[in-house]
Amino acid sequence: MKKIPKSDPKALTEDEIEYYYSLLQEEVTEYNCGSLCAPSNGGIPVCCQADNALPALYKSEYEMLSKRTDLWKAYIPMTREEKKDFAEYDHRKITFCECKGVAHCERENRSISCRTFPLEPYLDTRGVLVGLVFMHEFIKKCPLTALSQDIRQEFIDNHFLFWEKLLFRVESEYEVYTDSSKAYRRRRKRTGVDFPILYPSHLKGKEYLEKYV
Ligand code: SF4
Ligand code: SF4
Incomplete structure (x- = not known):
């Protein structure tokens, strides 16, 4: 059988x-x-x-x-x-x-991919989710990736919550984004070019995070 x-x-x-x-x-921004x-x-x-x-x-x-x-x-x-x-x-x-x-x-x-674009979660050196970053592969294609100041705080806060739940729920996603976060740090070290981290309200201005990100 x-x-x-x-x-x-x-x-x-x-x-x-x-x-x-x-x-x-x-909405990601106040405008379209x-x-x-x-x-x-x-x-x-x-x-x-x-x-x-x-x-x-x-x-x-x-x-x-x-x-x-x-x-x-x-x-x-x-x-x-x-x-x-x-x-x-x-x-x-x-x-x-x-x-x-x-x-x-x-x-x-719209799919989760549509809703979250062009940001993805960023995990620090401890493996803790601390914010969102622009997807590196779209830096040249998506003009919004150069306008971090335009991303609405409500968007960041809610998406942080979503990623926190998803990464806890789906182990393979945690691994994927742990690796991509390491790649962001390696690229920064190699090129000297920093990348913006968009922090949720409760983590904004926290100096203790500086040594981990
Ligand atoms: S890809 Fe664009 S047009 Fe298609 S469902 Fe997602 S947001 Fe809408
Ligand atoms: S600016 Fe970026 S996120 Fe906005 S519609 Fe264009 S590609 Fe999509």
Whole structure:
């Protein structure tokens, strides 16, 4: 008899995804930051083009969204390079997707990737989450990454809460961002170029953090 694959008991549930969405409602800026990049990109925000940023949806996130909208479809890698890149990810846990395009965007059905862009969590030398940083790979593509002063504090505070919960919940994400945070520090040491850390309200101005970040 054929074995039925067991579902992963540690996988995120749809309820959890719904809860995370409730923490990721804040607007990133007081203005539409698409006005910074879209005019020079054929009228399309850079982060809403699959060529630039392909959203990775958690399995349960994709299942949940598929029940309530036709906004998303799984992305099939076409080129040999894309297939090679895809092979590096665990496709039992995530599905790379593309949406129907910015003209059809549904705010309540945006993915976690859409909502968190262009920031990711930053863990200090102790492995403690202390703030958010701009994703290094988008520094040249996303003009907002040069405007840290424009990021709303409410956005930072709520996203910090989200990342705190996710990193505690999903061990592999904790590992991914521990490694990426180390890479930020290595790059800073090598180039001498610092990177901004966006602190949540409760960690702003804390001098004791300086020796860890
Ligand atoms: S986050 Fe960056 S890439 Fe996306 S719309 Fe705003 S400025 Fe453009
Ligand atoms: S769902 Fe909306 S925010 Fe997300 S990539 Fe598509 S157009 Fe952009």
